[in-house]
Amino acid sequence: MTDGSGGRDITQLLGAWRDPVLNRWIELVGEGVRGRITERELRSELTELYELVERALGGDDTAAGELRAALAEISRGRARQGFSPTETAIGVFALKQSLYEEVRKTRDQRAYSELIDFSSFVDELGLATFETYASAREQVIADQAEQLLELSTPVVKLWDGVVGVPLVGTLDSARTQVVMETLLETLVETRSRFAVIDITGVAAVDTEVAQHLMKTVMAARLMGTHCVISGIRPQIAQTIVALGIEFGDIVTKSSLADALAYVLERSGLRVVRRPVACGATTPHTPRNSGEARAEG
Structure with a gap:
């Protein structure tokens, strides 16, 4: 489509029908992205693409x-924004439909011979767009999985010198x-x-899980830290045995308390419980309750 009379003809057609084809393209794409991209942003985006296609x-x-x-760049943005592959691909393929509709409307016979080559050109762009989208989406999923791992493995301070x-x-x-x-x-x-490594929320402990726990404990020991494993429920104890x-x-x-x-x-x-004098109340301590404290 870049050489010969065919290429010049389709370029001329795109130029002559610029407004109706571009407006219809924006309309078709807008139906799928309504509410997530403003019409102004979409028009600017597709106008630039239209000019580059020409x-x-x-x-x-x-x-x-x-x-x-x-x-x-558009495909990567769609992937990050959570658009589906179809919603992303239609942003390219809808250009064919908008041009087809204009050809049928005008019944321009010379345009029909150009549609096949133009369709192939747009299909190649669509495939490239989909490949970029898929790659970007995989990266998004990988990043989210890594973030979930970090969130699901917090290390909290329980006391001075105790995590x-x-x-x-x-x-x-x-x-x-x-x-x-x-x-x-x-x-x-x-x-x-x-x-303190608490496994109260671990559904089951098998040989593999035990090995992972041992690795974590050994790594901490190399740092001079003494580890305690808590949350050994009766069912887990029986499985371990x-x-x-x-x-x-x-x-x-x-x-964890133990x-x-x-x-x-x-x-x-x-840890000791300090008794509260009978009848004494404080803003934070109910009557007849005790207060736990740590003594050195």
Whole structure:
């Protein structure tokens, strides 16, 4: 479409029918993106593409490269905004429909011979657009998965010198790596001597999960941190025994409270309940209640 009389003819047709074809193209695309892109933005976007199509069909190699680059940028934007592949592809393929409608309306016989080549040209652009969209969408999904991993493996400060790692769901190799990296970074920042890894939210513990826990504990030990695993429920305890899993000298506790009490004791602290005088009330303490505190 860039050489010979055919290329010049389709370029002339696009130029002659610019307003009706462009307006119809904007209308068709707008039906699928209504409410997510303003009409002004859409018109500016498609007007630029229309001009680049004209120049590319006229033999301008620079315009051809700019056209593909512009379509790639639009496709990446659609992927990030959550548009479907169909909604993205129609932004290109609707140009064919708008031109077909104008040909039928005007009954311009010379245009019919150009439609096949023009259709092939637009199809190539559509395929390139879809490939870019798919690649961008995969990257978006990968980024979201990484963000979810980070959010699902928080490391929180439980006490001075004590951090906790509450785990929920399945513990696999990828997640274990995130847990170790996050934990080690936090240990460097807080200089904590103790870490409580709570698996109350882990549905099941098998040999693979146990190995992942051991790796995390060993990584923390290399940083001089003593680890305690909490959340060992009766069902998990039975599974661990049945599978013959051994945690060695790693301290395990049935609950997070027990684990915290253990590490506080190892830190030279103990939790006591301070009685409140009869009849005394405070803005934060109900009558006849006690107050827990740690003593060194």
